[in-house]
Amino acid sequence: MAPHRDINPDNCEKCRRVFAALEDHQIADPETWLTTVEIGKVVGLKKRATQDHLGHLFAKGRIDADRRTPLVGGLGQPLLPGAQQWAAAIVAPDPTCAKCLVALAVHGWDGQIHWDELAAAAGVSKRTAERHRAHLIAADFLAFRAVPNTGQDGKNYGRKPDRYTLMSGLTAPKLAGAAWDEAPAVAAQVIERVRWFVGYTEEARSNAVKSVTWCLRNGWPEEALLRALDASENRQAYNPGGYLSKLLGKLPTEYVIPAEQVWRGEVAERQVDCPTCDTPFKTKMPGRVLCGGVVCLRPELAVIPPDARVYTIA
Ligand SMILES: [Zn+2]
Ligand SMILES: [Zn+2]
Ligand SMILES: [Zn+2]
Numbered sequence: 001m002a003p004h005r006d007i008n009p010d011n012c013e014k015c016r017r018v019f020a021a022l023e024d025h026q027i028a029d030p031e032t033w034l035t036t037v038e039i040g041k042v043v044g045l046k047k048r049a050t051q052d053h054l055g056h057l058f059a060k061g062r063i064d065a066d067r068r069t070p071l072v073g074g075l076g077q078p079l080l081p082g083a084q085q086w087a088a089a090i091v092a093p094d095p096t097c098a099k100c101l102v103a104l105a106v107h108g109w110d111g112q113i114h115w116d117e118l119a120a121a122a123g124v125s126k127r128t129a130e131r132h133r134a135h136l137i138a139a140d141f142l143a144f145r146a147v148p149n150t151g152q153d154g155k156n157y158g159r160k161p162d163r164y165t166l167m168s169g170l171t172a173p174k175l176a177g178a179a180w181d182e183a184p185a186v187a188a189q190v191i192e193r194v195r196w197f198v199g200y201t202e203e204a205r206s207n208a209v210k211s212v213t214w215c216l217r218n219g220w221p222e223e224a225l226l227r228a229l230d231a232s233e234n235r236q237a238y239n240p241g242g243y244l245s246k247l248l249g250k251l252p253t254e255y256v257i258p259a260e261q262v263w264r265g266e267v268a269e270r271q272v273d274c275p276t277c278d279t280p281f282k283t284k285m286p287g288r289v290l291c292g293g294v295v296c297l298r299p300e301l302a303v304i305p306p307d308a309r310v311y312t313i314a
Contacts (some may be wrong), residue, residue: 004052009060017043018053019062022070026112030163033152034068066149069112069160083109083166086263090169093135096124100132101141105166109260112147112161140169140256168262171254172219173270186222187212194229197240204241211248220255277301 009015021042025034040050057063063070087105092098103122107113119129136142147160175183187209191197197208215225229247265284273280274291277298283289290296 004056005059009053009057009062012053012056014043014045014049015053015057015062018045018050019057019070022063022068026070030147035152064160066151066157066160071161082260082263086259087166090141092141093139094132096122096128097132097135097139097141099124100129101136101166104142104164109258109263110163110165112163114159114161140167140171141259143167143256143258166259168257168259170257170262172221172257173272174219175217176270180217183213183216184209187216190216190222190226190229193226194244196230197244200240204239207241208244211245215248215251218253218255220251224255225251274298 004012009019018039021039022034025039025042036050036054037047039045039054040047043050045053054063054067058065058067061071083105084102087098087101090098090101092101099122100118103118104113106121115129115133116126119126122129124132133142133144137144143165145163147163149157149160151157190212191205191208200208212225216222228251229244270284271280271282272289274296276290276296278301279291279298281291283293291298296302
């Protein structure tokens, strides 16, 4: 058998286990640092052996120089035709944005990537790629978060690959009917599950429920709100009510739906009235939808305000 250093990590069962452990940890707890011994425990290897496979993964470009960050396009990454198809079909703000989006989608609906690598893949300079990243974020096609690389010693070692999620550009519809009425009860459950929200006064709790209700009615999904609130490491807020409203204040008013959810059709059906002909219908499409999707099927019934100026095509 070939020596370890000559084989592809894809073909080394232990390299694959180590890589998988790093990936799992990154998803479960991206801000903390695993020691070699801890990784070894997860995969059932001694410290020395774990070091060998970590070193090999780094040598073959599968993990970053910190020996902890799996790189995208790492081991046996399945291509995600969904994300790429979506990116190719999107009407991006400009052609360079489109190029960056397509290059990003090669790595899936979400993940981590060094922005200079993305620039290289898109065939543009890093500065250009950064400029268009801002366009994509403004157009709600991209959520982006830089990840600082803080070592165990608390020192800053530059940046880890940036985290991104492809977004649909569509915002979640406001709640209506029964869901609107149920929002305060759901909000109370959300508050209940925020781990640091303890030692509050009854007034603070009632205000918190009101604020969360407002977000829910505005289209924020329960799970997304909980994630945003509970992500804080602060477990003993001095003033839980004030801290909660500070966190909520940082959220955008409307919830932008991740592209993957829209692509998979995981958007709840809702009842709307066609803005043109006023016919009620059910749809899963977010945003402003007409009875035939992007067109009105009954334009002859169009409700035109009496003072509207109507242009006809000659
Ligand atoms: Zn190996
Ligand atoms: Zn652009
Ligand atoms: Zn219509």
